[in-house]
Amino acid sequence: MSTFYLFEAAAGLALFQCDSVDETNVKSKQIQKQFSDFAQFAEVCHLKAFQPFISAEIALNNALAIHTGTVTQELVDFLSTNLPAVGKKSNFQIAISDKGLAAGLQQYLNLKSKMNEATAQVFRGIRTHFVDFLRNEDFKERDYIQAQLGLAHQVSRNKVKLDINREDKHVTQAISIIEQMDKDLNTLSMRIKEWYSWHFPELAKIVTDNRVFTRIVDTYGDKKNINDEALEAIEELTTDAELAKQIVEAAKISMGQDISEIDLSTLKDLCIRVLNQFEFRDNIQEYLKNKMIAIAPNLTALIGENVAAKLIAHAGSLINLAKYPASTIQILGAEKALFRALKTRGNTPKYGLLYHSTYIGRANGTDKGKISRNLANKCAIASRLDHFLIQPTEKFGVKLKDQMEQRLKFLTAGGELNKNTDIMDEVLAELKGEGLYFESEKQLTQKRQEVKESQIKKGCRRSRRRTSRITIRSSKKEEKSIQIIMIYKQYIKQKCYSQFNLCF
Structure with a gap:
């Protein structure tokens, strides 16, 4: 052969x-x-x-x-x-x-x-x-x-x-920039506090927020400017009346040394740069939020945009995260601790990046492992829904979030729990009722074409109504003008006839 x-x-x-x-x-x-x-x-x-x-x-x-x-x-x-x-x-x-x-x-x-x-x-x-x-x-x-x-x-x-998941790359870069900027801003803010504490050491203990502290230093500079006259302006900066009073009282009895104009101007320049970095960080945070709502709406609704972006970045893409089982998602980010525990035959970690979510922090010490395991299960469901859904929606994520809230209440006070199948059936019934349920991409494209055609028809009807209204108004105006002309002609005729009779 x-x-x-x-x-x-x-x-x-x-x-x-x-x-x-x-x-x-x-x-x-x-x-x-x-x-x-x-x-x-x-x-x-x-x-x-x-x-x-x-x-x-x-x-x-x-x-x-x-x-x-x-x-x-x-x-x-x-x-x-x-x-x-x-x-x-x-x-x-x-x-x-x-x-x-x-x-x-x-x-x-x-x-x-x-x-x-x-x-x-x-x-x-x-x-x-x-x-x-x-x-x-x-x-x-x-x-x-x-x-x-x-x-x-x-x-x-x-x-x-043709990379379908190229949007994930932007999310990965955005969350990496946010994490790096948080580290840099903390370092620079601590440097500003240490520098300004030589002049006004009591302020660092009163104001713990780095952004508010930097604004106060940039606005007033010398502690002599922080007096009773500036109390209202300080309240606007701190959004707290009691905190503003404490700052003013501390400035009156401060034990710090004087600061020269050259040192103060240099410190203010640093404060301006740090405040600009804070604004830039807010812009990136807003960009990440909008991006995550478009890419993974259910995962974002469940655990927030920051934790969801960290999971996607650590997994590499949304597809990889959707392929992971719940047990892998639970310890994602704690690989070193896991291998150390396996090597030393110690206790394995209960959570990784999921620790940054609010659910684990609100749970009791003995229930943190249960909550992290349950949360990893919901994250696996949400990531798969975000990847495989034809028409993305956040309704599944909202229901999963409610389910996690029920789980927290159940661990503390007991009660009933909803099953995943019941929640999915509820959301599917809502989508079918609203006309947003599609089994294939063809149905979605047909629905979009129908919506476009209906909008075009509505636009044509509106234009026809407008033209008909204009013609009706114009016809009414013409009728009124014709009536006025006829009345005026009759008046002239009567007047002429009366004059003619008087003459003869």
């Missing part, structure tokens, strides 16, 4: 015929040495047909099709013209290097494919001596390397361009 080898290269499609290959001893050193030499390998395997790609677009489509396991029309035509006729008495088989092509070849060409360790070794020899086989085709190694490089660049661009 003859064996044909289908080799998909960057330059084109090639078909090799190798009949005298000893598959039982293919791993032996003698056979591998034979495969490493082109002259000996050409005796065993020879090139039957080669079809180069005409354009780079065809090469890209072929590479993407092979990656997804689909058979292109070029491949079907190439194999049907160069292989023997397929029938009941056909005595050949085709070896492939990609498992995904097996089903397509069986469906379109009724070919039985072959793939094992022996064929892998033969493909390795073909890949090594492929340029030597194409010497007669005026094909050089430089051309083959250039074709490989160009195809690799095109495939990379296509994958980046």
Whole structure:
């Protein structure tokens, strides 16, 4: 039985015929040495047909099709013209290097494919001596390397361009920037407190918020300016009347040393830069919130945008997070503690990044593990809903959040708990009632087209109503003007008749 080898290269499609290959001893050193030499390998395997790609677009489509396991029309035509006729008495088989092509070849060409360790070794020899086989085709190694490089660049661009989860990359960068800015702002704020404490040491103990402290230093500078006259302005900065009074009283009896104008101006410049960083951090936080509502609305409604973004960033993407089981999500971010516990045979961690959520902080010490396990379960459900839903909605996340609140009450006071199936059925019933339930993307596109058509019809009706109103108003005005003219004519006639009678 003859064996044909289908080799998909960057330059084109090639078909090799190798009949005298000893598959039982293919791993032996003698056979591998034979495969490493082109002259000996050409005796065993020879090139039957080669079809180069005409354009780079065809090469890209072929590479993407092979990656997804689909058979292109070029491949079907190439194999049907160069292989023997397929029938009941056909005595050949085709070896492939990609498992995904097996089903397509069986469906379109009724070919039985072959793939094992022996064929892998033969493909390795073909890949090594492929340029030597194409010497007669005026094909050089430089051309083959250039074709490989160009195809690799095109495939990379296509994958980046068609990446469904490319929005996750922005979320990852945004949460990373927020975490880095929080560290930098804390460091700079502590530096401002230490610097200003030489002049007004009591202020750092009274005002604990870094942003408010920086505003007070930037606004007033010298503690002599903090007096009774500035009490109302300080209340606006601190939004607390008692705190403002404490600041004014502390400024009167402060034990700090005096500060020069040069030092104060430099400190104020630093305060201005830190306040700008605070505003920039708020803008990024708002951007992250809007982005997370669009990408993962259910996960955001459940645990908030910051914790949800940290989970997505740690997992790599929303798809990876949706693939994780609840047990993995529970300890996500505590890998070092987990492996340390496994190594020392200690207690494993109960939570990782989920510790930053409000649920674990509100739970009792003995119930934190239960709440984290339950929360990880809800996060797994929410992430899968966000990834697989055709029309994203946050209603599932709101219901899951209510379920977590019930769990907290149940652990403290007891009560009834809703099941996940009941909650899903409620949300699905709401979506069906509102006309937002779609089983496929076709239904969604049809619904959007219907909405557009209805809006166009409404616009046409409104324009018709406006034109009819305008015509009615104009007709009424014309009737009034005609009536006025007729009355005026009658008046003139009567007046003329009366004058005529008087004259005669």
